[in-house]
Amino acid sequence: MPSRLAIALALFAALPLPLSAQPLAVTDMEGREVRLARPAERVASIPIPMASTLIALDGSTRRLVGMNPLALSAIEEGILGRIFPEARRIPANIAAPNFVPNIEALAATRPDLVIQWGGRGPDIVRPIENAGLTAMLILYGTEDRTRRYMRDAATLIGRPERIGPLVAWREEVQARLSAGTAAIPPDARPRVLYLQRALSGLLAAGADPEIYNHFVIELAGGRNAAEGLRGFTPVNREQIAAWNPDVILLNSFEDALTTDFVLRDPVLSLTTAARRNAVYKMPLGGYRWDPPSQESPLSWMWLAMLLHPDRFAFDLRAEMRAAFRTLYGHDLTEAETDEILRLGTQGNARHYAAFRAR
Amino acid sequence: MSGAALALPRSMSREALVLPALALLLVAAVLAALTAGRFPIDVGRAVEILLSAPFAEAPETMEERIVLLVRLPRVLLAAIAGAGLAMAGAALQGVFRNPLVAPQILGISPGAAFGGALAILFGISGAAMVGLSFAMGLAALLAVGLIARVGGRTEIVTVILAGLVVGALFGALVSLLQFVADPNGSLPAIVYWLMGSFATATWGRFWLALPGLALGIALLLLLRFRLNLLSLDEAEARSLGVRPEAERWLVFVLVALIVGSQVAVSGIVGWIGLVIPHAARFLVGHDHRVLLPASALLGAAFVVAVDTLARTATTAEIPLGVLTAIVGAPLFAVLLRRYYRTRLAG
Amino acid sequence: MIALESATVRFGDRTVLRELSLRVEAGRSLAILGPNGCGKTTALRAALGFQRLASGRRVAPRIVGYVPQSVAIAHPYRVLEVVAMGRAARLGLFGQPGREDRTAAAAALERLGLSQLAEAMFDRLSGGERQLVLLARALATGSPALVLDEPGAALDLANQARLLALLDGLRQERRYAILFTTHDPNQVLAAADEALLLMPGGGARQGASADLIAPEPLGALYGVPMRMVGLTGTDGRMRRAVLPAFAGEAA
Numbered sequence: 001m002p003s004r005l006a007i008a009l010a011l012f013a014a015l016p017l018p019l020s021a022q023p024l025a026v027t028d029m030e031g032r033e034v035r036l037a038r039p040a041e042r043v044a045s046i047p048i049p050m051a052s053t054l055i056a057l058d059g060s061t062r063r064l065v066g067m068n069p070l071a072l073s074a075i076e077e078g079i080l081g082r083i084f085p086e087a088r089r090i091p092a093n094i095a096a097p098n099f100v101p102n103i104e105a106l107a108a109t110r111p112d113l114v115i116q117w118g119g120r121g122p123d124i125v126r127p128i129e130n131a132g133l134t135a136m137l138i139l140y141g142t143e144d145r146t147r148r149y150m151r152d153a154a155t156l157i158g159r160p161e162r163i164g165p166l167v168a169w170r171e172e173v174q175a176r177l178s179a180g181t182a183a184i185p186p187d188a189r190p191r192v193l194y195l196q197r198a199l200s201g202l203l204a205a206g207a208d209p210e211i212y213n214h215f216v217i218e219l220a221g222g223r224n225a226a227e228g229l230r231g232f233t234p235v236n237r238e239q240i241a242a243w244n245p246d247v248i249l250l251n252s253f254e255d256a257l258t259t260d261f262v263l264r265d266p267v268l269s270l271t272t273a274a275r276r277n278a279v280y281k282m283p284l285g286g287y288r289w290d291p292p293s294q295e296s297p298l299s300w301m302w303l304a305m306l307l308h309p310d311r312f313a314f315d316l317r318a319e320m321r322a323a324f325r326t327l328y329g330h331d332l333t334e335a336e337t338d339e340i341l342r343l344g345t346q347g348n349a350r351h352y353a354a355f356r357a358r
Numbered sequence: 359m360s361g362a363a364l365a366l367p368r369s370m371s372r373e374a375l376v377l378p379a380l381a382l383l384l385v386a387a388v389l390a391a392l393t394a395g396r397f398p399i400d401v402g403r404a405v406e407i408l409l410s411a412p413f414a415e416a417p418e419t420m421e422e423r424i425v426l427l428v429r430l431p432r433v434l435l436a437a438i439a440g441a442g443l444a445m446a447g448a449a450l451q452g453v454f455r456n457p458l459v460a461p462q463i464l465g466i467s468p469g470a471a472f473g474g475a476l477a478i479l480f481g482i483s484g485a486a487m488v489g490l491s492f493a494m495g496l497a498a499l500l501a502v503g504l505i506a507r508v509g510g511r512t513e514i515v516t517v518i519l520a521g522l523v524v525g526a527l528f529g530a531l532v533s534l535l536q537f538v539a540d541p542n543g544s545l546p547a548i549v550y551w552l553m554g555s556f557a558t559a560t561w562g563r564f565w566l567a568l569p570g571l572a573l574g575i576a577l578l579l580l581l582r583f584r585l586n587l588l589s590l591d592e593a594e595a596r597s598l599g600v601r602p603e604a605e606r607w608l609v610f611v612l613v614a615l616i617v618g619s620q621v622a623v624s625g626i627v628g629w630i631g632l633v634i635p636h637a638a639r640f641l642v643g644h645d646h647r648v649l650l651p652a653s654a655l656l657g658a659a660f661v662v663a664v665d666t667l668a669r670t671a672t673t674a675e676i677p678l679g680v681l682t683a684i685v686g687a688p689l690f691a692v693l694l695r696r697y698y699r700t701r702l703a704g
Numbered sequence: 705m706i707a708l709e710s711a712t713v714r715f716g717d718r719t720v721l722r723e724l725s726l727r728v729e730a731g732r733s734l735a736i737l738g739p740n741g742c743g744k745t746t747a748l749r750a751a752l753g754f755q756r757l758a759s760g761r762r763v764a765p766r767i768v769g770y771v772p773q774s775v776a777i778a779h780p781y782r783v784l785e786v787v788a789m790g791r792a793a794r795l796g797l798f799g800q801p802g803r804e805d806r807t808a809a810a811a812a813l814e815r816l817g818l819s820q821l822a823e824a825m826f827d828r829l830s831g832g833e834r835q836l837v838l839l840a841r842a843l844a845t846g847s848p849a850l851v852l853d854e855p856g857a858a859l860d861l862a863n864q865a866r867l868l869a870l871l872d873g874l875r876q877e878r879r880y881a882i883l884f885t886t887h888d889p890n891q892v893l894a895a896a897d898e899a900l901l902l903m904p905g906g907g908a909r910q911g912a913s914a915d916l917i918a919p920e921p922l923g924a925l926y927g928v929p930m931r932m933v934g935l936t937g938t939d940g941r942m943r944r945a946v947l948p949a950f951a952g953e954a955a
Binding site: 071096098197199200202203229239270 | 419
């Protein structure tokens with residue numbers, strides 16, 4: 001089966017390239033006018049997920065001149081560090097982990113464009129503007145926002161031709177999953193619990209349209225087990241026992257967290273999810289698969305295959321290879337694919353055999 | 359009046375009523391807590407599980423495991439932590455002859471918080487985390503002692519001022535740790551832990567916290583008459599054969615032991631040490647020989663009740679430290695007004 | 705017996721007491737007099753063992769019964785519990801007062817005629833009652849020595865007289881060694897058989913009250929002219945009293 005992403009990319013590649021010398025303007029997600037005389041050659045990115053998105057939008061690390069120290073450690077720990085070994089020489093001192101910019105270090109990278117969080121108040125933005133730098137603000141958390149900031153960033157780095165296929169891919173996979181799950185009655189939708197934190201206090205993703213994990217669970221044909229919660233909310237084990245989810249998804253943020261956390265817990269191990277061995281830790285690709293990213297459609301397909309193996313039979317490994325080729329210009333090896341999917345630690349989980357190399 | 363009659367004075371008769379009443383209150387709070395929860399288990403079944411627990415095999419069903427492995431260690435941990443915090447507060451207030459003193463004031467809580475946050479940052483858990491929490495609480499205390507000791511003597515006012523300084527320093531160090539912590543990893547863990555909660559209670563954590571809490575509580579109880587003496591003017595206490603400075607420090611170390619053990623397993627649970635001794639004084643008066651056990655029983659019952667609220671009131675687990683502050687601060691205001699009104703009337 | 709032998713006390717580089725010697729034997733009482741700031745309190749603290757001596761020696765029993773001056777300290781405990789605290793030195797760090805200690809405390813109260821106060825709250829007592837209760841606590845220590853800081857200074861005349869009579873009785877009947885500070889020469893005549901004058905500018909004179917509570921030594925001590933008067937006591941006996949000269953009167 002040819003990769004949908006590859007087809008979309010081929011279609012868009014036929015479109016004429018815009019003249020790169022023209023001035024560029026974008027209204028960013030905080031409603032600010034961002035103008036550049038020419039496409040940004042040097043981009044500093046303060047939000048953590050944005051660094052890998054910029055690499056994907058450009059297909060290289062060439063334009064990324066500065067990032068959050070935690071973005072760098074994420075890249076070094078994950079597969080992106082092996083694909084782009086030069087990334088570890090990019091300055092990661094332009095901001096503190098809490099997103100407060102270090103203006104002198106930031107200015108020293110001579111950025112044409114600085115990408116910063118919106119919605120967190122002016123204190124982390126004004127210093128950038130005061131230094132005479134151009135800032136673009138982004139918001140996070142939903143699919144719409146993700147497409148919006150990817151499109152804004154692609155425009156400002158002069159790679160609008162890259163964004164079309166990426167968004168088309170997202171729309172295509174989303175439509176396919178929606179169609180495939182539309183006929184499933186509510187009773188047949190597994191009740192899924194996503195734990196954003198586990199090791200130090202349990203934090204559940206609420207049934208809240210603003211929460212990306214809730215969106216993905218519904219998209220993949222599940223129901224969020226954490227009914228009645230908004231946002232990410234602390235819960236206790238007894239509440240999880242009362243919900244008794246059919247599937248438990250563990251975050252990819254906590255390094256030391258494995259499915260044993262659930263499977264060996266005296267109470268959580270008695271949930272339907274644990275009894276059916278339907279406990280999964282979210283994969284870690286070029287970026288984590290639990291929050292939104294350029295790789296999100298892979299995450300949606302992964303979950304849909306786990307929740308409804310009878311309805312979805314993607315060749316996820318092939319999809320991953322195609323996506324990594326397009327996003328990062330990298331040919332995934334079988335071993336890398338296994339590692340991203342955590343086949344070594346959760347290969348025996350329910351329905352996980354579908355992800356094995358054939 | 360003969361000596362024999364005085365051996366059981368009237369004060370004892372009130373104590374004889376209040377302490378058993380508080381003990382009953384604690385038992386009631388514990389039983390109510392064990393039968394309440396988000397997982398539906400009817401009260402009869404919960405009691406049956408509890409009664410059969412000593413003879414039963416390892417708990418098998420979800421109901422048994424929830425009562426015996428989730429609720430029981432959590433309720434017991436809340437009870438012993440509440441008892442320890444309340445008694446630590448009562449002891450400090452006696453030693454300082456100041457009803458507004460709490461473990462916070464000696465830098466112990468900020469020190470222990472720093473130790474715990476440090477442990478989370480470096481992925482240390484278990485006994486090492488308890489040790490680090492206690493060690494940092496004690497280090498803060500020693501720093502206070504070194505700063506406050508001027509010319510071979512330690513005045514209480516300088517101890518309080520030094521406590522403020524050291525507390526501010528350790529508070530800043532906790533902020534520093536939060537600043538360098540990974541917002542995806544240890545930062546939310548530290549923030550959640552600092553809010554205080556018994557949600558992560560297991561038997562493992564209970565046994566971890568028990569030695570420090572039990573030792574601190576037991577020794578403070580043994581010191582209850584000594585605390586009356588330590589609450590006297592320094593010269594008076596010395597004339598009665600007390601070594602005020604050394605014995606004060608013994609009390610401080612025991613408080614650090616209690617606070618360090620509690621903080622390591624359940625984060626910062628504030629207000630208990632301030633509010634409960636006041637309420638207990640209202641019931642039994644100032645005599646530490648009655649005040650200490652009364653504070654312990656009342657503190658245990660209060661924390662068990664508030665923690666039950668925290669875990670059952672809503673689907674979400676409400677951070678305990680937030681609840682104790684919301685309940686504790688207004689309660690404290692009421693008690694304070696009553697306290698001074700009765701004193702003015704007298 | 706309480707004694708200081710050539711005791712010197714320094715605060716930093718300031719010498720507060722220089723080579724002070726004093727001695728109170730069992731059955732005797734000694735009053736320390738002196739103007740403000742001459743070191744009365746320091747001498748008392750030195751005798752109690754609360755003051756590190758730069759040189760010299762202190763001789764005293766391990767526990768010395770102490771009655772502080774301030775009756776404002778309001779221990780919020782029952783009187784019997786306050787008195788039972790006197791037993792602390794016998795109980796050790798983790799000890800609790802038992803039946804025997806309560807009996808001793810009750811006995812101390814009874815000796816001072818305070819039994820009816822045993823169950824009262826200390827902080828509800830009058831100043832005079834408080835000081836008497838603290839005296840009972842000092843007795844409950846079982847120490848043969850008593851040290852009082854300006855006894856009666858805060859008391860009305862009736863309570864002063866009662867306290868001084870009690871002290872004199874304790875000395876004569878129970879052979880207590882009693883040391884106290886005071887501003888009132890007549891207290892010395894009433895309750896002390898010896899006096900120690902801490903002279904301004906250093907130096908001290910110890911001697912019989914009858915010799916030292918006289919116009920010449922007191923005039924030198926306070927720097928104001930003093931006179932001696934004779935008064936008929938309620939028992940018909942003649943007694944002496946000292947008074948400062950009236951304002952404007954020639955020396």
